[in-house]
Amino acid sequence: MVKLVQRRAIWYSFSGLLAVMSVVALVMWGLKFGLDFTGGSLLEVEFKGARPTVEVVNGSFSKLDLGTVNVQPIGESGVLLRFREVSEDVHQQILTALRSSGSEVSERRFESIGPLIGAELRSRALWAIAVALIFIVLYIAWAFRKVSRPVASWKYGVSAVIALAHDLLITIGVFSVLGHFAGVEVDSLFVTALLTILGFSVHDTIVVFDRTRENLFRGVASDFETTVELSVNETIVRSINTSLTTLLVMFTLYLFGGESIRYFALALLIGITAGTYSSIFVASPLVVDWNYLSQRRK
Numbered sequence: 180m181v182k183l184v185q186r187r188a189i190w191y192s193f194s195g196l197l198a199v200m201s202v203v204a205l206v207m208w209g210l211k212f213g214l215d216f217t218g219g220s221l222l223e224v225e226f227k228g229a230r231p232t233v234e235v236v237n238g239s240f241s242k243l244d245l246g247t248v249n250v251q252p253i254g255e256s257g258v259l260l261r262f263r264e265v266s267e268d269v270h271q272q273i274l275t276a277l278r279s280s281g282s283e284v285s286e287r288r289f290e291s292i293g294p295l296i297g298a299e300l301r302s303r304a305l306w307a308i309a310v311a312l313i314f315i316v317l318y319i320a321w322a323f324r325k326v327s328r329p330v331a332s333w334k335y336g337v338s339a340v341i342a343l344a345h346d347l348l349i350t351i352g353v354f355s356v357l358g359h360f361a362g363v364e365v366d367s368l369f370v371t372a373l374l375t376i377l378g379f380s381v382h383d384t385i386v387v388f389d390r391t392r393e394n395l396f397r398g399v400a401s402d403f404e405t406t407v408e409l410s411v412n413e414t415i416v417r418s419i420n421t422s423l424t425t426l427l428v429m430f431t432l433y434l435f436g437g438e439s440i441r442y443f444a445l446a447l448l449i450g451i452t453a454g455t456y457s458s459i460f461v462a463s464p465l466v467v468d469w470n471y472l473s474q475r476r477k
Contacts, residue, residue: 183415184408187464194345194461197453201352204359210351211358213366214261214292216301221290222260222273223253227283230256240276243269249362253438257287264291304370308347311374312340315381322385323392329403330470338465339384342457346380347373350450354442363442372446379425380454384462387414391463403470407463415459422455 183190214221231239233250236258240248249261265273270289277284319336350373357363390410400406429451432444 180409180412182408183411183460184404184464184467187460187467190460190464194457197349197352198345201348201355204352204355208355208359210355211362211364212301213364213369214290215366216298216304218292218298219261219263220265220270220292221288222262222270223257223287223289224260224274224277224284225254225257225287227256227285229282230258231282236260236277239279240273243272243276245269245273259438264293300367304367307370308373308377311377312343315343315377316340319381319385319388323388329473330466334469335388335466338462338469339381339388341465342384342462343377343380343454345457345461346376346450346453349453350376350446353449354446357442368440368443369446372443372450375447376450376454379451380458383418383422383454383458386418387411387458387463388466390414391466404467407467411459411463418455418458422451425451 230252233252236250237248245262245265247262249259251259251261253259260273270291274284274286316333316336316339319339320333323332323335354363354365354369358365387410390413391407394400394406394410395403400409426448429444429447433441433448436444
């Protein structure tokens with residue numbers, strides 16, 4: 180039996196370092212919010228002939244007073260334009276200006292979101308994550324209500340949520356760095372990825388906790404730490420294999436899934452990796468430390 184829980188100080192230190200780095204990145208750079216949260220317009224076009232350079236594209240509508248325009252080449256002949264919210268008339272003027280650059284242009288999509296709607300989406304995204312965490316604590320406390328000794332059932336839920344917060348913080352921290360250095364934006368699809376990470380990670384954690392519950396009923400060890408250690412060792416191969424199959428799919432989506440879901444797949448890659456780690460090396464050791472704290476108070 181590998182002593183994983185016994186070496187929890189190492190795992191705590193590693194997780195703490197990643198968490199601190201993520202917090203520092205968020206404080207320094209924050210997140211680069213996309214149009215879903217800030218409001219504005221997004222236009223994706225495809226050039227039939229040779230795609231003009233970014234400078235030529237910018238120059239074609241320089242007289243339209245669009246403010247800051249983000250021009251991002253995508254694929255072999257596409258261009259993604261992000262700019263302030265505009266009317267339908269200005270939208271058509273932009274297309275006319277692009278066509279005047281000498282290449283035939285076809286519009287693939289156009290989206291426009293007002294700033295009030297963007298702020299409301301941001302608020303609802305935070306509420307969605309908070310409500311999900313609350314229900315996770317309540318569910319785990321209910322599911323483990325018959326295992327109130329030596330650790331109260333609600334403490335399993337709190338330990339799981341701490342591990343989930345660890346997973347989300349690392350994912351958000353990575354995207355803070357990517358937003359600062361690579362201009363990667365977060366949008367409603369990123370929130371979907373965070374909620375998916377919550378579901379996957381808590382499922383992995385509950386599998387380990389459930390084995391701990393079974394071993395407690397069976398009395399396989401004389402003390403709680405040994406029981407948890409045995410439970411982690413019995414489920415670690417299953418957790419890693421399940422995560423690897425999911426990560427292979429996400430990696431394939433990241434490489435070949437297209438621009439629109441690339442960073443969704445990347446968020447899942449990061450979050451599921453962090454979730455697998457925290458389910459094994461963070462959540463269960465936290466339950467053991469809850470037990471030690473209770474014993475010291477007594």
